Amino acid sequence: MKEQWLQLKGERRTLPKLILGTANFGDPSREDLAQEVFDAYEELGGRVFDTARAYGNGEKALKRWLTTINPDSGRSRMAQRNQYTIITKCCHPKSGSSSPRVTPKAVREDLNASLRTLGVDYVEVLLFHRDDETMAVGPLMEVMAELLAEGKIGGFGFSNWSQKRITQAIAYCRKNGLATPIANSPNYSLAQVNGQRWPGCLTADEEMLRWHTQNQLPLLAWSPQAEGFFVPRYESENGKNHAPTDYVAAYFNTVNWRRLAAVEKKATEKQLAPTQLALAYVMQRPDFPVAAIVGTSSVTHLKEAWEAQTISLTNSELQQLACD
Template identity: 25%
Template sequence: MEHRQMGKDGPQIPALGLGAWPLGGGMGRVDENTAVDTIHAAIDSGITLIDTAQAYKDSEAFLGRALANGYRDRCFLATKASFDFSSQGIRAGMENSLRDLKVDYVDLYQLHRWDSGTPIGAQMETMVQLQAEGKTRYIGVSNYTGAQLEQAYQVAPFHSDQPGYNLFDRHIEADVLPACREHGIGVLAHSPLAKGLLTGKYTAETVFPSDDERSWLPSFQGESFRHDLDVAGRLEALARDKGLTLVQFAIAWLLRDPAITCVLVGAKSPAQVADYLPAVGVTFSQSELDAIDAAMGLA
């Protein structure tokens, strides 16, 4: 597994990390034994960064079981404060996560989203205090705009940002990535497969179960869904020409940029974990990148 440095002075982390939202049940229920097997398969294969959050349903409890018997020592464990961003809420979130994860500390603690109801100064100061107390080795943020990153960084420098980024959603290229490059902030990209749009698994007739968030997400409904599936079909043809699955192709496209420290892949089975590995180490020529943009109607 390729490793990259998280930020200008952070640790080496794997280029692929396991995002635990699907394991927790956010995209349909996952059996606990299957979740544990999937986590073990990821760590055994070199995908040793595991990212979860308070909001990821059953994921922290599943991880608490999966990280026993030496697996905790083999992984870089990240979680997030998701709900209450007051100082007391962030602290309570940390304690709840440590309890559910059955660990004494995490490697990375993140603010899950921007909260305008609590001064960012108080939030970041609490994060720094938790770091000083040994509850987390590093601190970061998630889903911030470039301007929000700047505000937070002025209070307390942090090591990572976790934005959504994929071939369909490139909004971070305008302001978030430039801010991260300027300050030397590591980027952990979530939703690299656009929640399944970039897998080639679905058709316009696909019906998602009610406990799967895609049953109500606008991008999986009607004309928007059909359009994106058509684009994904064109991308899949480019992937085949390169000897890759669409999944591998989409992840490799993200990893082509050295500003991306880690791509967080979701998985609901060990087989899905194995499918991600060939994406690491792939390079693209400029003509291939131009073909991707043309397939998406951006050229």
Template identity: 25%
Template structure:
């Protein structure tokens, strides 16, 4: 893919035009130092990327937000960026959920300060708190839109039932609802079932049907399954069992790796490129933007090329077989 040629999409229900792949900044300023973060961000925009994904809780003292704020200030490119961040948790650990008006208002102001901007394009609620009525949450977010502090709101790690309830209330009252849901979504199926009481919601068959039915856009975090397929190929099964990837270790994910390796040998595309390209191709059902996280520009370049990978119907069916059982 030539630099500057990344595909772009309008998120339904918004005026936001975003690149086909978002860059996740969870490691910026911490695992990836300031200089390395700037290099990745520069490389990303050189490829035509404009969609940045961070959160107030990424890194000590919100270092990820601060790093992005410094980069935008130095580059003078804030108006060229679609900026997404997340709130609803206090800095931790422990990461206590806070979706009440006073706490969330403070968090938005803190994020604006860290990011050195006066508005956030897309503000996610990082996790749900089912003790807080959706009416209160939607009213709060619309107040912040009216104040000009956020442009649009999204939910992250929310169950389909609460997402639908919130958007139904917004529609009844003539207010803006959630325009995007950010959930874990990759070719690797997670071992544990979805539980609205946990911090992570992932794309299973029921969630996929919800998005097909409603058309609600998805931003897919952990779109590379946290490097599971690459690590499995490099370390073997013994290495994976004792790693952070244990949540993905299963017979069907081993089969998925075999299929990715087979398609890689036939197509010449790498396994990471194919895994991300699969998420890119979900736009045939609803707008789906993979969020990628990399440790260096070499990894980033490989991942960004996935935006131009073409998967035909047969390849997609081959990868999907058994994924949503």
């Protein structure tokens, strides 16, 4: 397996196979549940959290967890802030609007708001949450360089950017002596998507995966379990009447039904949950560093996902799961 690390400013930090996402805790009523899941993740050994301003209460819930005083030690986790890696994002369209916000001004506005909400002075990684291809990459790379110099971020990267745009950004940074991006976070799972559920999102296709192999930029996969497709949430085409319309449009196709059947068969053979097998498929890329961002509101499901890191699949088994 490829060595897993993120090259932060002045530090080489381990990149785990499993990152805990906070998108499931956007509703303030789930904040207590978030604390339970965060606790369980830490107890398992997890230290890397993915969040964003667009996730509602996610950053606030993470702040509460980081600042809660341990009655035994009399200290909060902030006393050991360097043990935790926080990934947050900028430049998402405002709620109810589709207008792009990919500008240097929006980068600063969003990061400063996130730092206040999280109660921290810096984050390890800042990702562009969306792209606007009419915006030149130069000013965007320059503002990231400024934030690095100010100590507000340890590194930066992209979510939902094409490899063409990422290549342009890397070229600009190299030409101008700036720090280069350290990660890319597209949608990536065993499921083959028909189209995106949300505007501005991007799924890693074979061309992007080849690009990652060539460039060795770490890939942080969001929705690595295809939003529960391999639970399975909807057994077959018969489930179409029960599934959200946009979910049907994204995931319902003959390739995915075949892959679901292959996952269920192999999971039975290995005595695993189908979701564990589908997640292991993502985390076992042998050709470049990859981590899976898992969003769950269940400690039981979190533990299953954690165990998926230890599942060993042969090349033949990987090919069997990805049957077309």
